[in-house]
Amino acid sequence: MANKRGTAGSAPFHDILGQYLVLILIILFYKFSSATMDDIFRAGQSMMLSPVAAASRDVRYLLYDVNPLEGFNLRRDVYIRMASLLKTLRKNGDWVLVLPPWGRLPHWQSPDINQVRIPWGEFFSITSLQANIPVIEYEEFISESGGPFIDQILVLQRSAEGWTDGKWEEMADEPTCIEKLMYSKDKHGYYRGWFWGYEETRALNVTCLSAQGHASTLAPVLQNKLNAMSLMLDRAESVLHDHYAGKDYWDTRRSMVFAKHLRIIGDDFRAKYLNSTDKQDQTPYNDDWTQMKNRLGSAKGGPYLGVHLRRKDFIWGHREDVPTLKRAVKKIRSLLKKHKLQQVFVATNADEEELSKLKRMLPEMVRYEPTCEDLKLLKDGGVAIIDQWICAHGRYFIGTSVSTFSFRIHEEREILGFDPKTTYNRFCGDDENECEQPTHWKIVY
Ligand SMILES: Nc1nc2c(ncn2[C@@H]2O[C@H](COP(=O)(O)OP(=O)(O)OP(=O)(O)O)[C@@H](O)[C@H]2O)c(=O)[nH]1
Ligand SMILES: *[C@@H]1O[C@H](CO)[C@@H](O)[C@H](O)[C@H]1NC(C)=O
Ligand SMILES: *[C@@H]1O[C@H](CO)[C@@H](O)[C@H](O)[C@H]1NC(C)=O
Secondary structure (H helix, E strand, O other), X not given: OOOHHHHOOOOOHHHHHHHHHHHHHHHHHHHHXXXXXXXXXXXXXXXXXXXXXXXXXXXXXXXXXOOOOOOHHHHHHXXXXXXHHHHHXXXXXXXXXXXXXXXXXXXXXXXXXXXXXXOHHHOEOHXXXXXXXXXXXXXXXXXXXOOOEEOEEEEEEOOOOOOEOOEOOOOOOOOOOOOOOOOEEOOOOOEEOOOOOOOOOEEXXXXXEEOOOEHHHHHHHHHHHOOOOEEEEEOXXXXXXXXXXXXXXXXXXXXXXXXXXXHHHHHHHHHHHHOOOHHHXXXXXXXXXXXXXXXXXXXXXXXXXXXXXXXXXXXXOOOOOOOOHHHHHHHHHHHHHHOOOOEEEEEXXXXXXXXXXXXXXXXXXXXXXXXXXXXXXXXXHHHHHHHHHHHHOEEEEEEOOOOHHXXXXXXXXXXXXXXXXXXXXXXXXOOOOOOOOOOOOOOOO
């Protein structure tokens, strides 16, 4: 669905002609564009390169994976750190980032759908990512690099000495593994393990690296000490941001444009159930993120309150900063009154029991509820993105304390140009009298 290649099949003749024209223009563009533009877009054009051409490029592939327990929205943050690492690496070589397929996430539990080997293109716009750094999907890596082999895996770990004065120790070179490896040698001497559900994938070598530091401190190690063409960082969440919320951070964050079909479904829902359109709401969106710079405070937002109520594991631990449903509904009602809004859109991962309770207490709430068929197509990740997209367009938003799901909504609203007062809000726990509100992170363009 998100895949442009699939759309030509039944197109009328003039459409096909149009496509050829576009293709010719693209080819001309590549011929005459500068070397740096070439660099950025080459990876995405990998289908046009023969393996020989790829080899002659001396390209090096950076792959990564994250602790299996981490959720979708933290993984999106790890991508930003990897992009930053890749930018540093590219100062001295033709590195390409290989996007780790989505799957087997702890929260993606919808039954009867097979949620592994999901390419990034199902959730994000690949061309948008490519306007920031060269990226390819894992399957492209397999065909481009000559097979399902990864030359070297580096498992990131804490240094054996542990914490020193609570500071991250910036050392990235210690070859002994502390924990038991999640990879094991097969009878041919290749390493087997979890490679996003691609069982045929093997690694030629696995070592551990104590790397408690920023992306930039890792770069020289990867650059100089290893001759591998493809390098995979496992436990990549242990790499720290070089500069959280700086220009580089925001460039990458802005490039993480949601896949078009998800935005369209979200927009249709807004129009149909929430009387919300970009024109009325003053939330113009440009498919080309490099051209997008909405002024802070310029977005009005649709005539509804956007709510993210993170439940399940957030309440099972009896966290002090998460409200009971009763308290949450009370807050919702007071916000509706204060901001003179009639409608409330609720995104939540509440279980059936809590959901019916919530429906009883807040019967007028609007939710995005996919049919079984939609769910099969969009998967849990797509549905979560649509929820985030709709929350991001409301006149006022309130989320859940320290939920990365809510944080990503804050960023989306920042990009759209909302007044920070309407964005950086969270529910207080029942027993918190003064609760600290989320931090405003301003975009650096
Ligand atoms: N559709 C939908 N899914 C949600 C919602 N809230 C949570 N989820 C699901 O639960 C996951 C929450 O985990 P994360 O994305 O990691 O965000 P988080 O709230 O910080 O949770 P942790 O990572 O566990 O701390 C999401 O990825 C979704 O799969 C919601 O409002 N709507
Ligand atoms: C595996 O990688 C380490 C670290 O680069 C290297 O020292 C070692 O020789 C490699 N082993 C093999 C079998 O290539
Ligand atoms: C939708 O919003 C517009 C202006 O924002 C308003 O004029 C119109 O009456 C609204 N329609 C409904 C059905 O509420």
